[in-house]
Amino acid sequence: xxxxxxxxxxxxxxxxxxxxxxxxxxxxxxxxxxxxxxxxxxxxxxxxxxxxxxxxxxxxxxxxxxxxxxxxxxxxxxxxxxxxxxxxxxxxxxxxxxxxxxxxxxxxxxxxxxxxxxxxxxxxxxxxxxxxxxxxxxxxxxxxxxxxxxxxxxxxxxxxxxxxxxxxxxxxxxxxxxxxxxxxxxxxxxxxxxxxxxxxxxxxxxxxxxxxxxxxxxxxxxxxxxxxxxxxxxxxxxxxxxxxxxxxxxxxxxxxxxxxxxxxxxxxxxxxxxxxxxxxxxxxxxxxxxxxxxxxxxxxxxxxxxxxxxxxxxxxxxxxxxxxxxxxxxxxxxxxxxxxxxxxxxxxxxxxxxxxxxxxxxxxxxxxxxxxxxxxxxxxxxxxxxxxxxxxxxxxxxxxxxxxxxxxxxxxxxxxxxxxxx
Amino acid sequence: xxxxxxxxxxxxxxxxxxxxxxxxxxxxxxxxxxxxxxxxxxxxxxxxxxxxxxxxxxxxxxxxxxxxxxxxxxxxxxxxxxxxxxxxxxxxxxxxxxxxxxxxxxxxxxxxxxxxxxxxxxxxxxxxxxxxxxxxxxxxxxxxxxxxxxxxxxxxxxxxxxxxxxxxxxxxxxxxxxxxxxxxxxxxxxxxxxxxxxxxxxxxxxxxxxxxxxxxxxxxxxxxxxxxxxxxxxxxxxxxxxxxxxxxxxxxxxxxxxxxxxxxxxxxxxxxxxxxxxxxxxxxxxxxxxxxxxxxxxxxxxxxxxxxxxxx
Numbered sequence: 001x002x003x004x005x006x007x008x009x010x011x012x013x014x015x016x017x018x019x020x021x022x023x024x025x026x027x028x029x030x031x032x033x034x035x036x037x038x039x040x041x042x043x044x045x046x047x048x049x050x051x052x053x054x055x056x057x058x059x060x061x062x063x064x065x066x067x068x069x070x071x072x073x074x075x076x077x078x079x080x081x082x083x084x085x086x087x088x089x090x091x092x093x094x095x096x097x098x099x100x101x102x103x104x105x106x107x108x109x110x111x112x113x114x115x116x117x118x119x120x121x122x123x124x125x126x127x128x129x130x131x132x133x134x135x136x137x138x139x140x141x142x143x144x145x146x147x148x149x150x151x152x153x154x155x156x157x158x159x160x161x162x163x164x165x166x167x168x169x170x171x172x173x174x175x176x177x178x179x180x181x182x183x184x185x186x187x188x189x190x191x192x193x194x195x196x197x198x199x200x201x202x203x204x205x206x207x208x209x210x211x212x213x214x215x216x217x218x219x220x221x222x223x224x225x226x227x228x229x230x231x232x233x234x235x236x237x238x239x240x241x242x243x244x245x246x247x248x249x250x251x252x253x254x255x256x257x258x259x260x261x262x263x264x265x266x267x268x269x270x271x272x273x274x275x276x277x278x279x280x281x282x283x284x285x286x287x288x289x290x291x292x293x294x295x296x297x298x299x300x301x302x303x304x305x306x307x308x309x310x311x312x313x314x315x316x317x318x319x320x321x322x323x324x325x326x327x328x329x330x331x332x333x334x335x336x337x338x339x340x341x342x343x344x345x346x347x348x349x350x351x352x353x354x355x356x357x358x359x360x361x362x363x364x365x366x367x368x369x370x371x372x373x374x375x376x377x378x379x380x381x382x383x384x385x386x387x388x389x390x391x392x393x394x395x396x397x398x399x400x401x402x403x404x405x406x407x408x409x410x411x412x413x414x415x416x417x418x419x420x421x422x
Numbered sequence: 423x424x425x426x427x428x429x430x431x432x433x434x435x436x437x438x439x440x441x442x443x444x445x446x447x448x449x450x451x452x453x454x455x456x457x458x459x460x461x462x463x464x465x466x467x468x469x470x471x472x473x474x475x476x477x478x479x480x481x482x483x484x485x486x487x488x489x490x491x492x493x494x495x496x497x498x499x500x501x502x503x504x505x506x507x508x509x510x511x512x513x514x515x516x517x518x519x520x521x522x523x524x525x526x527x528x529x530x531x532x533x534x535x536x537x538x539x540x541x542x543x544x545x546x547x548x549x550x551x552x553x554x555x556x557x558x559x560x561x562x563x564x565x566x567x568x569x570x571x572x573x574x575x576x577x578x579x580x581x582x583x584x585x586x587x588x589x590x591x592x593x594x595x596x597x598x599x600x601x602x603x604x605x606x607x608x609x610x611x612x613x614x615x616x617x618x619x620x621x622x623x624x625x626x627x628x629x630x631x632x633x634x635x636x637x638x639x640x641x642x643x644x645x646x647x648x649x650x651x652x653x654x655x656x657x658x659x660x661x662x663x664x665x666x667x668x669x670x671x672x673x674x675x676x677x678x679x680x681x682x683x684x685x686x687x688x689x690x691x692x693x694x695x696x697x698x699x700x701x702x703x704x705x706x707x708x709x710x711x712x713x714x715x716x717x718x719x720x721x722x723x724x725x726x727x728x729x730x731x732x733x734x
Contacts (some may be wrong), residue, residue: 191620197530197552197592200619267531311509313529315550 001417004031005038008045008377010367011343018045020373023416027369040377043410046347048080048111048374049328050354050363052143052172052251053227053299055320056082056113058104060089065304065394067101070324071110073302073392075419077324078376078409080111081355081363082302086118087148093118093129095137102139110419111412114358117141119160119171123149128160135167142359145172147227148274150209152178157213161222170249170357172225173213175234176275181205184315188261188276196265198314201276207233214241214248225357226250228301230275232285239294249357251299252290254323254330257283259399269310269317270397273303276319290349291340297354300327304395321399325391329406332380337406373416378408425537425544426721428553429599437603440720441563447723448716450487458719460727461490467515469495470526470547476687476711477547477557481524484718490521490726508532509539516540522726525549530592543725551590557686558596560717562604564710565641568682577606583635585611585667586645586694589618589656593645593686598624609635613666615656616647632667636676641706643684644669644695660693671698682706 005018017028019035051074057065067084074082084101086092092101098115105113117134121127123146134141144164151157151173160171181201187193189200210226214237217224229235229250241248261279263271271277278286289295303320310317331350335341341349355364362372384407388398411421423436450456466485470478478494485492497511512523522543525533530550537544548554562577569580582601588594588610595618601608608626610617621628629635636642647663657663664670669683674696677683683695683705691697700707 189619191623194618194620195595197550197595267534269535308507308510311507313508313527313532313535313550315529 002031002035003038004028004035005040005045005377008040008043011044011046011347018367018375020413020416023373025367025369025371025373042379044343044378044380045367046343046376046378047351047364047367048376048412048414049078049350050081050358050360051079051300051302051324051327052083052297052354052358053147053301054082054084054324055087055303056084057088057304059100061306063394064306064309066108067104067113068108068110069392069394070302070304071105071108071113073322073324075110075412075414076392076409077326078328078378078412079324080374080412080414081114081360082111082324083114083116083143083358085147086116086145087123091118091122092116093121095130095133095139098134098139098141099137111414112360112363114143114360115139115141116143116145116172119144119146119151120156125149125151125153125156128156128163131160131163131169132167135169142167142169143172143357144169145174145227147172147174150174150176150178152209154212154216158216158220161216161220161224165220165222168359170223170225172227173209174227175206175209175213177205177208180208186272186276186315186319187264188278190261190279192261192265198264203231203233203278203282206231206275207237210234211237214238214246217248218244218246221247223247223249227299228253228256228275229286229289229295230256230278230282232282235285235289235294239289242294249296250294251297252286252295253299253301254327255321255399256286257290257334258330264314267314269312269314270321270399270401272314272317272319273321274319287334287340291335296349297357298327298331298350299354300324304393305397306395310397321397322391322393322395325393326386326398326400326405328378328408330400332406332408336380374414376412377410379410380406380408382407423725426555426725427534427537427544427546429555429558429596429603430553432555432600432603434603437559437562437600440559440717440724441566443723444563444713444716444720447719448713450719451712451716456487457489458487459489460723461485461488464490464521464726465519466490466492466522466524466722467495467520468492468524468547469497469515471497471532472526472528472548473498474526474548476714477526480711480714481547481718483715484722487715488719488722490722508535512536512540516542522722545721545725548592550592552592553596554592555596556714556718556721557593558600559721560710560713561597561643561684561686562600563713563717564684564706565682567709567713568706569640572680577601577604580606580640581609581638582606582641582643583609583611583639584643584645585632585669587616587647587651588612588621588645589616590648590651591645597643598626609639611635611667613657616651632673633676636673637678639677639681641682641684642669642677645686646688646690647694664693668693669695669699671696674699674702680704684710686710
């Protein structure tokens with residue numbers, strides 16, 4: 001497929017033509033006369049977005065999401081690469097399991113699927129999974145995470161951090177002290193948890209693990225990535241650790257940028273997520289950290305759930321919410337439209353830095369001649385009311401349903417192929 | 423008001439109307455024939471996902487004395503263990519044409535969720551650690567009767583001490599919200615580990631010094647403390663809990679004359695309340711139980727009794 005996109009504005013403000021040919025960006029001057037054209041006047045062209053934190057649910061819960069439907073949602077959201085988390089059934093904790101998911105991605109993906117391997121066997125937090133074999137497999141796993149569960153054992157975390165150094169791996173931690181925030185914890189510990197009678201999830205249950213992990217990263221001189229930072233305390237610790245030169249990176253989810261604790265007062269389980277929605281002072285700290293680079297990337301934590309797993313009382317329903325389709329919309333609303341962030345920084349947070357952390361060649365690259373044709377066309381002013389039933393995901397746990405938000409994604413191209421258009 | 427989900431949804435007018443009608447309902451209790459025809463032909467399902475003797479029986483009697491058809495469903499552990507969601511369980515029963523669900527559930531918010539799913543009206547008979555509005559209403563009713571027996575009316579200036587495991591108690595949340603409407607002055611007493619987060623903003627006094635409260639309290643309401651809290655590290659031993667927060671015989675003597683003793687039950691005699699206190703002349707524990715039926719009759723009548731089923 002060949003396509004000439006005319007007059008697109010890049011993140012840095014330059015207006016240019018982009019010629020997509022054979023999966024790469026070629027010189028627009030070389031485009032033949034009759035080539036298909038797309039008039040991108042008024043639109044931004046950004047490198048395809050990269051998500052370091054996606055739950056595709058396949059294998060195991062194909063009723064909630066599949067590689068096909070999840071990556072379709074990703075393309076709808078402007079993503080050209082997602083990282084499939086390991087907490088599937090079976091768990092991605094062997095080379096075989098990793099290659100299976102990778103092959104599914106190659107066959108059915110509407111974007112590139114990079115595999116995240118489990119840190120511990122069966123996510124049980126007891127013994128290391130076969131990290132090296134996953135790294136050496138065809139899936140070339142570089143990111144390891146027990147996400148959904150915390151690697152809470154300090155010694156095991158130390159070993160994991162040390163072990164992955166030989167293949168330049170990165171451990172992505174779900175920071176939740178399992179004693180301070182146990183399995184029933186479901187509401188930010190605050191006046192809200194007290195009033196609603198919901199088991200509290202104190203922000204310190206996150207920050208004590210973040211503090212421990214940055215110390216372990218310093219001890220092992222290895223790299224730790226903090227998933228879904230949700231609290232002001234974690235932000236402060238990460239800021240301090242970075243100042244000391246610790247190899248720590250961090251991510252913020254769209255929902256922890258926009259949605260706050262009072263939403264759970266309705267006991268609507270769509271708003272149950274782990275870590276929980278926090279209060280406004282935490283949201284403000286996370287936004288500020290994403291703007292100043294203390295938080296390096298946006299990761300969606302796209303977590304589809306079938307209706308029957310959400311139609312339970314609040315403390316029993318599964319935690320998690322959709323994120324891929326509205327991630328860019330939320331970041332535009334919270335960060336760009338408020339003047340907190342400019343477009344080049346957004347590209348770093350949502351494309352180039354996540355691609356670097358995930359070590360994905362060909363993703364997060366600048367839109368320049370010779371580069372892979374992974375890009376998203378964005379209308380920065382379009383808005384729409386979010387409709388959960390219109391989702392490409394198989395699930396409907398969309399926390400933005402009914403909200404007026406930017407509706408930026410006009411078209412997505414992956415390896416030169418159109419994977420979504422409005 | 424279509425449902426009674428919590429005292430948070432009540433206005434002072436609603437609350438007083440319920441208490442006033444309960445007085446009329448209580449007179450029915452002293453009649454040889456206790457039935458009123460008010461809710462004839464209406465169907466009330468008491469669905470309890472958690473064990474309860476007094477609340478379930480109280481609601482059942484209340485419904486029957488109003489001539490409603492009351493059906494008890496013990497659903498403890500049934501839905502999740504069979505893989506059925508709470509929503510499906512409730513929609514199934516709703517489809518049978520039920521007029522009102524009285525629901526008890528171990529999860530906070532369950533009654534509100536159910537109310538958003540079903541056609542029937544919903545009365546919250548206790549949801550997790552959130553609210554238990556009819557308990558607070560019957561407590562208020564009992565207190566009001568008690569104050570009247572001492573020759574004064576109303577809650578203004580009355581000090582109501584609520585003592586015990588406030589963190590895990592739905593009774594305390596409903597009582598504080600209701601007393602904020604009625605004008606009673608609530609003092610919460612608990613070890614710091616058993617205080618809910620943000621309790622300082624509930625509009626009542628909070629202390630861990632029970633003894634300082636005793637001489638001023640008009641009502642002392644003792645809450646059950648569950649033994650499993652000890653395993654959770656909330657306090658070291660039963661003995662230490664009783665020493666600090668039990669209504670012992672010694673503390674009983676420090677109460678001012680006429681102070682009423684309440685307990686929503688079931689009581690742990692010897693732990694949070696001594697037998698001397700439970701059986702004292704000024705113990706209102708059995709009055710609470712008796713009030714329960716009258717107050718629940720009043721609530722059911724308010725919700726279901728008028729043509730539109732609206733509480734006015």
